[in-house]
Each structure stands twice: as structure tokens, then as C-alpha cells.
Amino acid sequence: MLVFLAKGALAEPFYVPSASMEPTLLIGDALLASKFPYGYSTASLPIHVSLPETGRVLASTPKRGDVVVFRWPGDRSQVWVKRVIGLPGDRIQVQSGMVYINGLATQVKPDGIGAAEDDNGGSEPARRYVETLPDGVSHPIFKLYDHGRLDNTEEVLVPPDHLFVMGDNRDNSADSRVPVRSGGVGLLPMDNLVGRVDAIVGSWDLGVRNQPVSTWLSGFRMARFFTKVN
Template sequence: MSDQANKAGDVKPENTADNKGTDSQKPAKNEAIVLLKDLVVIVLFYLVFTTFGWGSFHIPSGSMEPTLEVGDRIFVSKLSYGYNRFSFNFDPEFIPEERLFDDAPERGDVVVFTLPHRGYEDFIKRVIGLPGDTVQMKGGRLYINGDLVDRTLVRDVNYTDYQGHERRVKEFEETLPNGVKHRIYERTDRGPSDTTALFVVPQGHYFMMGDNRDGSADSRELGNMGFVKHAYLVGQADVTTFSLYDCDQGKDISCPAGVPLGRFFKLIE
């Protein structure tokens, strides 16, 4: 009897321990599966959102100052001009260049585009010339279809750029032929790109320029960027989300406690 009791006693703790171990492992496995499912859903949502909705980009150079500052994070609407292979990450070659829900940008739009001949690098500029337009710079002044584009001096700006160079520029408000107003920087009207040949924009292409006119490599350099093909458009820049702008540059930007809140959630015009 005692042998049976001892045998029962020997077995019971082992069985009890096994049951406890199994029970404790099940919740851990369930939590891991739930976490994995959540991660998959988040990744899928991100891919769908950034492919068909708004892509997220950052500004690494000063070519679009004062509209966009170095360190700005922006949302770019991919719905604006439709979808093709360049709407997707890594530009998959099996997706055609023909656009689904195709639409054309308007003069003055700030757009992100990619350039295959520059290693599929992404750029952001403003649409200045539409298909069939003529564009020319004469002594720092912009001419579209033979007409001088109006600009009005806003102020003189002294600041330290993101590379640590002291800059003195004039800030103008420029008014494009369709009435779009935007700000530009001009260091001089005698720079290397301030007087150009007459450009005729081919069909299916656009003439792009940076708002920092003396600090932008753009369509004025045919051997570098040149005219931008419609198929290469990624989307229209809509809004800054937040910014890592360096407040020490000295521009008139709200930076309480060194945080550039003046760049947060700012519409891009």
C-alpha cells in the first residue's frame, strides 16, 4: 500500500510540473503569433499607404529653399498624377511606365520625380515649363513663352546654410503665368545659370527649377537633369510632417527650445 502511495506520489509531481510547463508555454506562443500578425498587418498597411497614398521623403539639400528646408520630412501625394512603376519602392521593372489614373501636373506644382539616367535617384523641384512652352533665363529673370515672369522683393536674408557657409540672398515672391505665387532665393542675377539658351519643352516632358535659383542643379542643365519625362513623376509634395531643420542657421523660423516647430505640418505651396 505504501509502495503504491509512494509510486503515486512520485508520479504526481512530475505530471503536475508537465501541465504547468505546457500551460505557461501556450500563452507565450499565442502572444508571439499575435505580435507577428500585427507586424505583418503594419508592414502591409505601410506598403499600401506609401505606394497608393502618400510617400514619405526627406530634404537633403538646399535647392528648394525657402519653400523647403534641409531636414524637412514631407508627404508626397501619389494620387495626384496616377501610378506606374515609379510609384513603387525600388521601381520594379515588371510594372509598365504607362500610368494608371493618369493626370498632369500644373505649372507651379512642387513634385518629386526619379531620373533613371542618374541611378534612379529621387529629386524635388517646381514645375516651371509645360509641354510646348519656351523657357529662358536672361540676367537672372525668368521668361516663359516670351513673357517676363513678375517678381517682387520681399526682404534680404542673411543665414548660415546647412554646409556652414554664410549666405546673403534676396527673397522674392514670384508670380507664374497661371497666378501661382511662391518664394525664391537669388544670390545674384549674374550666376552661371542666370542667362541661358531658349529651351523648348518637348511633348510629354516638363521643365523643372529649384526655388533657390543660384543653388539648384535643374532643367537648365540639359546634360545633368534636362527635361523631365512625364513617366518619371512620383507625386506632388503636399505638406511637411516634421523637420530636423538646424535652428542655428538664423532664419526667421519659429524654434522654441531649438525645435523647429515652424516647419511642422506646413502646407507646401
């Protein structure tokens, strides 16, 4: 019972099933999400329970750049992870792949070439950049294409109690650029927040599942164990 209460109130582990947050998070990463930074709602429960929303208690607004775990508005039994880009009252637009917050472009600096994994275990070259938000928070992003399908969006005003979230893998993320009806997040209600991702506690390359069992230990990415998420 104490373990269940701690899991519900303090922190909870989650696993990364997709490449939408590469290069920050990899498929197979095990994350620790702290629940107390943003307060509590029915989304914070360690199991999905269909209850009417009653808002959050001890509520606090995330900061730009926070990596958050939340329940997908299209199906609250699904737990997703993205990065907070826009806060309530912000005007957000993407033009030619550049993110604009309240009319100001984020700073983007080239950072070499990386390898982006797809959900089937394959990989392709990706241009790596360091993006800096207006608050000074920096994080890596991937760009796969010169003209991605989500590189240009209409300007949106983030309403009260909502967030604009994006994946760091900008050409492979269904996020706030995509409406819920099309499989994206849309503007995320803060009542759906589960917690803030603070650390990677373990990581296993799922690609080794197709190899002989004797090689599975080689799939552990030891360098990622107990690393901080920025």
C-alpha cells in the same frame, strides 16, 4: 502589407537633403508627397525597382507652380524635388535671371533678405523675391548672385510628356537648366514623377548634429511641422 500598399498608392514621406528649394523647403524638412494627383508609374513604387517603363496609368499633367518629387533621370534610385515651371508645349528661357514662359516674363517682387543654407551647414545672405507665374501662382525664390551661371539660357520647347523644373534657390539648383550629363535634370519625363508635395510634416536642423547630444532637441523646427507647401 496594407501599410506598404498605402505607401505605394496614396502618399509617401521624403526628406530634403539639399538647399536647392530654399526658401520654400529647408534641409532637414520631412515632406509628404501625394501620389494620386499625377497617376502611377514604376517611379511611384516605394522602393526602386529596375523595370522597363510602361507609361503612367490614371495620368494627369501637373500644374505650373506644383512642387514635385521625381526620380532623377540620371539615376532613378535618387529622388529629387523641384518646382514645375514649364508644361508640354511651353517655350522656356532665362534671361538675366528672369524666367520667360512663352515669351512673357514672370512677375518678380523684392521681398527682403534671407539666409541661404549650404549643404555643409553654413549660410550666406540671399535676396528674397516673390515670383508669380502666368497662371497666377506665387512662390518665394532666392537669388545669391547678380550674375549667376544659370541666369541666361537658350529658349527650349518642352516636348510632349515632359516638364521644365527649377529649384527656388535659383543660383544653387541643378535643374532643367542643366542637362543630365552635367548633373542636372534636363527636360523631365513625366514617367519619372513620384508625386506632388503637399505638406511639410516635420523639420530638423541638421546642423545640430555637430553639437552635444543634449542640444539635439533644439534642432526641431516646430513652426514648420504640418505646414502646407505652396
